[in-house]
Amino acid sequence: MILYNIPPSGNCHKIRLMLSFLKIKYENHDLNLAVSEQTSNEYLKINQFGQAPVLDDNGTVIRDSQAILVYLAKKYGGEQWWPDDSYLLAQIMSWLSTTANEIQNGPARLRLHYKFGTEIDFKHATDTSNKVLDIINIHLSDKLWLVGSEATIADIALYPYLALAHEAHIDMTLYKHIQAWRIRFESLPKYLAMPGIFNNQ
Ligand SMILES: N[C@@H](CCC(=O)N[C@@H](CS)C(=O)NCC(=O)O)C(=O)O
Structure with a gap:
């Protein structure tokens, strides 16, 4: 699992929290805003909005912090989270x-x-x-x-x-x-x- 992340982003922090609560290990990819990685052609293929967070769960790619919370809760969370x-x-x-x-x-x-x-x-x-x-x-x-x-x-x-x-x-x-x-x-x-x-x- 890969998290495309911006460290000072509260939206990204929702996902860092959820992954921690669920004890899910993941690879972190901090976007390099200094070189506008978020609007690079390569990243726009991952999220056409040019934003983080994005979660790539073994090829299943989800953008938007709320959507990612729903995905993680339903897929990995059990009754408390979903x-x-x-x-x-x-x-x-x-x-x-x-x-x-x-x-x-x-x-x-x-x-x-x-x-x-x-x-x-x-x-x-x-x-x-x-x-x-x-x-x-x-x-x-x-x-x-x-x-x-x-x-x-x-x-x-x-x-x-x-x-x-x-x-x-x-x-x-x-x-x-x-x-x-x-x-x-x-x-x-x-x-x-x-x-x-x-x-x-
Ligand atoms: N609705 C989106 C909003 C995501 C968003 O606004 N991300 C900001 C960081 S908090 C971002 O990627 N900003 C970089 C930019 O717009 O260039 C979500 O909840 O994930």
């Missing part, structure tokens, strides 16, 4: 959608701006971020995990950009239920950090 119950699965998928939309367009975009200098629609990113963080915080006020009684790929999908929110200049002390969830998540066996997560909390 529950049989339709409603549980639907709830997990709803949080994967939230990650791909509101988290990506809110906290992740703000981080892109502050950490990497990308120009963004600041008001839209801030409004999106405030709204989604409030919703998640209230959702977690009476729950240990986003869905059901154990960590699922919904938690993995949300974790990196919430844990990196200080790099987006977001004051996470406002969201105490997210902070408590974050500590629970970081106590899971085989949890893996990434640079930035434990700086300046």
Whole structure:
């Protein structure tokens, strides 16, 4: 199995976490952004969007962090990571959608701006971020995990950009239920950090 990876990417970190939780060994391929490897002809054959993460599981190639989480959960995860119950699965998928939309367009975009200098629609990113963080915080006020009684790929999908929110200049002390969830998540066996997560909390 090969993971096409960008080290500071929260999207890639979802997959690094999932592979660690599942104790799957893999070969890591860091994309060389300095030479725009992500837009090289060779890489565009792997992912025409020119993005990471991509997982190559013995010739089965999957792009998009949410899709890769689903693939790994279903193929290698068992009942905890891919529950049989339709409603549980639907709830997990709803949080994967939230990650791909509101988290990506809110906290992740703000981080892109502050950490990497990308120009963004600041008001839209801030409004999106405030709204989604409030919703998640209230959702977690009476729950240990986003869905059901154990960590699922919904938690993995949300974790990196919430844990990196200080790099987006977001004051996470406002969201105490997210902070408590974050500590629970970081106590899971085989949890893996990434640079930035434990700086300046
Ligand atoms: N929807 C995709 C988004 C992937 C994405 O935006 N990847 C970024 C890193 S976080 C990337 O590859 N950026 C390189 C570029 O766009 O040049 C996913 O969830 O995997």
